[in-house]
Amino acid sequence: MDKISISLPLAxxxxxxxxxxxxxxxxxxxxxxxxxxxxxxxxxESLLILKRNGFTSAEITFTIGEGVECSxxxxxxxxxKEDGLEDSISYALLNALLGNVDFEKSDDRVIGVRFVA
Numbered sequence: 001m002d003k004i005s006i007s008l009p010l011a012x013x014x015x016x017x018x019x020x021x022x023x024x025x026x027x028x029x030x031x032x033x034x035x036x037x038x039x040x041x042x043x044x045e046s047l048l049i050l051k052r053n054g055f056t057s058a059e060i061t062f063t064i065g066e067g068v069e070c071s072x073x074x075x076x077x078x079x080x081k082e083d084g085l086e087d088s089i090s091y092a093l094l095n096a097l098l099g100n101v102d103f104e105k106s107d108d109r110v111i112g113v114r115f116v117a
Contacts (some may be wrong), residue, residue, distance in 0.1 A: 046113035
């Protein structure tokens with residue numbers, strides 16, 4: 001199994017880099033185009049959830065084996081938690097695309113997201 005980790009600020013200009021990296025990892029795992037797009041959406045939505053929960057940076061770890069596991073942890077919780085419908089939509093989207101997503105919470109905030117495809 002190979003592990004790849006990326007730490008980055010949760011700013012929109014870095015999301016393209018994350019999507020490109022995620023696409024490359026999915027190619028290594030021999031995902032088809034649809035599975036790759038779904039996985040990229042899940043990574044991006046997870047980052048948005050952490051951002052809306054007050055984090056200003058995150059660490060993403062991909063583990064490549066028979067599939068790809070993605071673990072995303074919020075770092076530097078300096079921002080304010082945003083209340084709104086967006087998190088509910090993101091949760092529903094993640095579960096619809098992958099079926100089994102683990103959300104780690106602390107004090108009513110999501111601090112991490114983990115999924116496998």
